[in-house]
Amino acid sequence: MFQRRLLLLATAAVGALGVLGFQLGHLTLSRGAEHRRAAEERLIRRHWTPTVRGSILDRKGRVLAQDRPSYDIAVDYRVITGDWAWDRASVAARRRAGGAWFDMTSDQRTEEIAALLPTYRVHLERAWDELARLAGMERAALDKAASEVRREVEGRHAYTVRVRKEKEYATLAERGEARTPEVERAIERRAGQEIAEQRSPHVLVRRVNDEVGFAARFLADEEVDLDLAGASGSEGAWTDRVPRMPGMRVHDAGDRDYPMESLLVEVDRSTLPGPLRGEGRAEVRVDGLAAHVLGTMRDRLFGTTTDPTTGKVTPGDADARRLYLGTDLAAATRAMGADGQDLGAYREGDRVGATGVEASREHALRGLRGVQTRHLDTDARDYVPSVPGRDVSLTIDIMLQARVQAVMTPELGLSVIQPWHATQRVDEHGNLIPGVRPDGSPLYGAAVVLDIDSGEILAMVSTPTFTRQQLRERPETIFGSGAEVLVTTPWINRAVQKAYQPGSIVKSLLLAEAVTHGNYRPEQRIECTGYLFPERPGSHRCWIFKRSRTTHNAQLGHDLDGAEALMVSCNIFFFTIGRRMGPEGIADAFKDFGVGQMFGLGLARAGQEIESEFPGRLGSMGDDPRGADLTIGDAIQMGIGQGPVLWTPLHAANAYATLARHGVWVQPRLMLDAPRVEPRNLGLDERGVRMAMEGLRLSVNSNTGTGHHITMDGRNEPIFNAPGVKVWGKTGTAAAEPIRGDPDGAEGPLARQILEAGDHSWFVVMVGRDRPRYVISVVSDYGGSGGKVSGPITNQIIHALIHEGYL
Template structure:
């Protein structure tokens, strides 16, 4: 009886164990079967991505400034890029002797594989060198080093993507099986390791024909077998069709030796490039911010067809950068089922167009005025610089034109500029020129002391704070303090030992009297003065849609208690702790023209920026009218400081465009005695950066308004020229020629 029970218990335990073993085997085989089914199913599907079209960039009249255009790229199989193709071919050759292979050691197999791979490695080397040689027929084109850099970048990015996919697979398998899984068990090749990649982009028609000849010859010549792994494709290339203009410059109204009855033809390169921007290869941070493969909360992965893959392009600067996700479309995808021949297709989604407020014709006209051959931005004898016989030096600066009614930017030029050609062929001249910084968009990215162009806003603030009334005057004796004190002298006293006498607000602007505005700064004090200037946008970026905008400088509330009387006095004439950018200057003057209503300037028409317009700065209308009267006197009265320039001892009218009405203010702003060398090439003064002493000239400003004769102002214009001398002498004639360009384009 006892033995029978023992036998029954043993049998039951055996059957239970057998059942458990069978279940484990079933589960294990089932998972293995599932994996095999998944892999087999994947092998029966051939996925292929379909490239999308990036949105266009248009000017205000719909002219195409940037668009995608199909070009030819040399695409090479990833396994050739990594070298795997040559060793795979060598292994196939080595294994032809099956008996030897079966008995050989691993070291022997590796040596035989390497021996047979050698001819294929030589083919690969020939491929890269041939592509480099084909790219040498035109200066500035492809080099072997460029190809190696591109290959390294592709390998790095694909390996990073593969590591991510394998890590997700490993985690999912370990969670499913309940035990650790080695990376080798899940490290099957991902789709991106079986694709072709652009190694040479946008090749010429000549290169395309030569590459296709090699591909065709490879079908009959085994020595060219590697070319079977190459194909020509037409991904879209970014084109900027209006980046170069030929402009006819009218010189009849220019000063002195620049005047001529014969127009000058100027080839303007890089028109609008600082605004439009360009594309670059994506960085890791781009791919991290918008990855092509996304890990979901449950650990699975999904594809974001708007995400970035190795070798993709993204906006580097300008509108291409700020509007990247609006311009960028979504890829499509086709999946061909090899067993049925059925193709599933998901069409690509094109990127959205961006319409700018820019008038590209006006932009080209204004840019042509800055060309050295014209001479307006070359140092001239009448610029009233400290040098008796100034050398013919090219000057740096910026010009911006703003539509007053809409606050839309019509033109924004920085000089010296850059072009697509110079960025490609002469990058050192663009990115390593520490004096001129051609890559820097001075319209928004550099702030300057405002000089006397700030005086209208000091006047309006003083009248708003009841520091001075419309009928009140301040007497200019040539100096703010007693005569023996050299501080705070008026410019007319320092230059001619003269005095302005009693002046009201409009007259003080007309004569640009420093004593008048020193007094207002002193009476207002720092707190009230800063509060008034903030209402006109000083100290804050305009958020106009251009990249790397500088907010300008204005003391913060925390700084004001630590600042003294001298700071407020200096700010009264636009010196001391206050700077602004050309776009801020134009926007502030446009606010005066609207009667004290501030709009945010913008470069974007579509997609439209958030509507934050129509903010009343809340100052008396009488204060605005007094400032506008003064600005009119500056350019129209015979004693206005912006009326004449002196050329060869003769007084010549600055503003000579017929049929227009003008308001304006010149400014000669002291930049300080230290000129800095931008060793970091970022346009910013960084802590610890080296500075270079130089006896530089003042920054020359002219900011004003223009309208049709007898009508209200319709455009605001800001001109600044760095280290150039007198505002009226240097920037006044440039302002005049911008007005002429506006008239020619039908704005006035």
């Protein structure tokens, strides 16, 4: 019996050993590599070194946006309070005592710790001295910063303890439970627990340069041996390896700098309209230069979101980067470190492009971090340097951009309602038009300058703009809901985001299309009768009949051909063209010139372009923006650029450039490295193009043309005065929806009312010394007359082109 039991015990033991052996073999063979890697990782310390974001340059290499590297030095809170010395002395005392520690009384343990404490405190003091020297500041200033952090954190902790206790005692009362000493002690213990700020590092030294930042990083990784033998009174060597700079952290705190955000620009007073003309030069300060184009940054990472209504998924920053690397093998290869980690991965506190080029070119501008690796077993060090982000070059000429913005700044006087504008303040029945502002009020709008041959955008200005300081300190003046912001809308890039009816500037385009499709023959003439429908003299009137009760036939002495109709901007002629083209034909004509199409300029992240560019629209505000619901009545109104058609100043500039190229459509470009889209020939009839160009020439060069002069105090003054420059162009006055809002906010006593009303003012020209070289498109919101308001602005932009060497 005994032998059988012994045999059973032996068998069980062998079985247990077999199981252990199997597990050991499994861990060694199957997961050995994994465990070996884990062990090796514990012997490695990595520090990420920051990278530098790429710069944004203008077409001539001027820096528009750049990183200004700087670093913040933070220190753990328990180092700031001095508790680190006690913590470290406690660990050392326990390690030194070994098993005897558990036999010691509380007083004995405290005595052991106290014996070592001075050594750690001395080390901490030396570390503070070294940090002060490194940062180039007085020790007293460093101590003051640490004291302020401690005072703030202690205040937060005290407040949190009080709130916790109040909530606990309130819950206790609600439950009707007794408030015993034991319960009170438990509540006091829970309420007194640390807050996050007591476990975190706090910045003590801000915005240090590269040299100091990198020196601090290396010091933070250094360790030294503290001699504890003398402190404890023991014999023999006894050391503790501690950080040279306990609890120090170095954070990337680089700023994004926009060195040309504010400039002073000179304007020649002698080229201004009469009432503003003078000797010498006017000095104009422009702020927020190209802010809409360059965009903004944010220092908070966004996660992926899903629209609950549409189900549209917008990738967050991390997912967007993964998608980018998944579609660009070369970028993915560059970004991967030796251990397979993405060196450009987003980390908390990273700065990210939020809008404009900063957002659309985020992946190109974003650099790759460097890695400093220290092997603890050998003390060997490896360093993979950071890779700066790539620079991005724009087609914009920033000095031309500055001059255009200066021209549109109200301080110069052109973008202000002037007496010579003769702003209409009463309707034809003598009633005051609500929302029309008085003389002296600022005007806002947009301007685009486009190179005809290349399609490159040389300037794209929207006013009012904003500065980064304003965005940081007074965001409500940009994004607020007050009456002023509802009118000025500084966040909108009017050049590409705001929808405008085009008005009469489209008449030249429709003339060329009408000839091409047989809706009008160049030898035909059309009578200006003052109003289109004989039985309805109160509707579809020509502007000259509405204003002076006469006709263009009476003015010129004969029926009008296409060029003459453009010269005088005859509505009856182009009402007729719209009726002949019909809904489908006129919709196709507008589509030919880009209405309904985004240009893909690169002003937003992939998938968010619709938020940065208005594509234009035909038809009502239904689901189909392509004009499927147009009627013959719509087509008639669209013949003069009114009715259900909307576009942007960039659409206008590109349409005129297409006409100047005799019908060759070229994709506008904002990035010099953007791929060129194959040009598209619209196949316009050359006779129609020639007639349209002749009409545009007459419009600004003939005394009868609507874009030729401004009448002030009974005398005519030419709009354009740049010697040797040829101009082809067209004015436009387009109906606009009034802006309605609550002038004193939802809480105020005033009722909702019209804040601004009137017509938008357009002027689009082609300019060159021998042939059309550039297109200038200008719109002034609620400015009224195209010639009187936008004309002088356009003239000054021509002078800006001359000054910058383009003409």
